Amino acid sequence: MKKTEGSPLKFLSIDIGGSHIKATILNEKGELKMSYEKIATPKPSTPESVVAAIKQLAKSFPGYDRISVGFPGYVKNGVIKTAPNLGTESWKDFDLSKKLEEELGAPARVVNDADMQGLGLVSGKGLEMVVTLGTGFGTALLVDGQLMPHLEISHHPISKGKDYDEYIGDKALQKEGVQKWNRRMKKVLSVIKTVVNYDTLYIGGGNSDKLKFKLDKDIKIVSNIEGIRGGARLWQSDHRHDLITATPVEEVN
Incomplete structure (x- = not known):
């Protein structure tokens, strides 16, 4: 061009x-x-x-x-x-x-x-984390708006030998149903909060609208359109x- x-x-x-x-x-x-x-x-x-x-x-x-x-x-x-x-x-x-x-x-x-989405989403203040809920489980970490080295957290075991992709990815959602998937998401968010201690967590991806429980004040649901920026x-x-x-x-x- x-x-x-x-x-x-x-x-x-x-x-x-x-x-x-x-x-x-x-x-x-x-x-x-x-x-x-x-x-x-x-x-x-x-x-x-x-x-x-x-x-x-x-x-x-x-x-x-x-x-x-x-x-x-x-x-x-x-x-x-x-x-x-x-x-x-x-x-x-x-x-x-x-x-x-x-x-x-x-x-x-x-x-x-998830790293590119993170650049489009974060406020640039403190430790911010982005997770995407879609085919798999994407993650990004940024400090004061700067990308940190990418970690493939999605392939770390979370339960009974299953990694995050297998535990809460789209295939798991379709197999287990929305109710059980939400219980799993509660566990995942608790683990992430303990391990990362983020200031703000942004949740995007096509399955983010299937979260049915109340989220903490430091968690925000965001759209893919926001992230593509x-x-x-x-x-x-x-x-x-x-x-x-x-x-x-x-x-x-």
Whole structure:
């Protein structure tokens, strides 16, 4: 995409999920410049099919200068290391940031999806945690608005050998039902509060609206649309942590 000299930057912000890939265009303040659009995540979810779906989704979008991607797995320097809900074997060591730069023609950064949501959600005060309840269980930690190294908490055992994904992920919700899932969520939130001692916890993801019990005052339910605004903040220089950065910022000719 060609950038108009001297014009404000625009960001193609993408959220890759187990069921849908969602995208929009943001301005430098993280404000949506077009409606939030989505396409079904292809099955099987190989790197090739997901990149093709992103191209299909974005082909009618207006111009953009940078690309920001939230990916459901562990990402280091734009390279995918794990993709538990898409198929780790096909994704392992796949340089998604480089591939998107080649295919879409703009510099790209790829981070864990909860990390990007966190950048869009937090107030920037104290220790803040973001969890996403969807296909799996995503987490992000930020201190005074700065991302901390990503921890794959979702794969830590929580009960009888089950990790968080297996215990409260979408498959568990469908199998056990909303009532039992809520009991499990009470346990999970209690564990997180004890272990993390956050100042504020933000809960997002497609299953967040299924929480039926009263939440503590330091817990907030948030929308995916709010989180996708992190795509603009990802390009701010103070977020260029070794564990999350992709390629240097360059002008797109």
